[in-house]
């Protein structure tokens with residue numbers, strides 16, 4: 001969908017993009033980076049709205065330097081900032097944007113009605129947008145990006161300003177843009193956790209440089225570790241501790257997850273399961289102690305942990321603190337995770353996601 005080759009953008013005081021080389025394949029791709037990492041600059045260059053200083057890129061095979069208007073015909077764009085005129089309705093605005101993209105009036109009206117319904121705006125669509133909530137405004141911005149049935153949409157921080165429920169709804173909507181309509185998505189965020197749930201691929205940039213590009217599944221590879229949660233009983237008022245000692249006696253290493261604030265922390269154990277028999281040992285030990293087994297599941301990395309692990313293991317300048325997971329989960333502090341180490345990449349075919 002997108003090929004970026006040694007792309008550099010220098011402003012007088014700052015290098016916003018620094019020899020960035022990466023390929024974006026069909027599907028939903030997350031572009032993640034802290035504030036100022038260069039995400040919006042990259043999107044503007046991909047749309048042909050800003051020139052690159054060096055290097056180049058193609059979008060749907062079209063050159064960003066020479067074929068910007070052809071790219072904008074085929075690509076939808078949802079900007080980060082609030083850009084909606086307050087005194088017109090969502091319907092009027094989206095029809096206007098559809099007409100700007102070349103749709104005849106009748107088709108523009110029909111597509112607008114369909115698209116606004118798809119993003120979850122119903123009767124409100126006839127009211128002036130000045131009175132909309134942030135969530136409704138984000139939906140209108142998404143609708144205008146989709147209304148001309150593009151092959152690809154570039155969404156700049158679509159979850160900005162939304163509460164957790166609004167964010168989940170927006171992420172689900174973005175996922176459906178691809179699954180229901182086959183439109184590929186490049187979505188930016190500074191929250192690794194939210195991209196993990198939504199994207200097939202993740203590209204991480206920092207200071208305009210590529211840190212890592214790979215499939216989400218590679219980021220979140222399962223670890224040889226079991227997350228086990230048990231109940232307490234009268235006989236074992238601290239069931240978790242009772243299980244930990246019994247497992248230790250059975251030769252299994254179990255420890256509390258690193259993140260005290262994680263859901264269930266205090267009642268959760270991470271059990272080393274490099275040997276398959278660990279599953280049976282855990283089950284049998286829980287039964288022998290008479291505890292209730294709430295869950296026993298294979299642990300997976302969260303994307304943020306890939307970067308945290310890297311910071312811990314070799315002190316490499318990994319993700320900045322701003323790039324945090326939006327949802328705390330059981331941490332795997334101390335896991336070796338050698339296959340998930342953060343490696344700045346130097347370009348070339350290995351960068352394609």
Ligand SMILES: Nc1ncnc2c1ncn2[C@@H]1O[C@H](COP(=O)(O)OP(=O)(O)OP(=O)(O)O)[C@@H](O)[C@H]1O
Nearest residue numbers: 011012014016033034035036037038039040041042
């Ligand atoms: N028009 C401009 N003139 C000068 N510097 C700019 C301009 N646009 C962006 N920059 C700088 O380039 C760097 C990258 O900015 P950019 O907006 O692309 O980052 P971002 O990752 O999108 O961050 P945010 O999430 O805060 O929008 C920043 O240091 C920013 O100050």
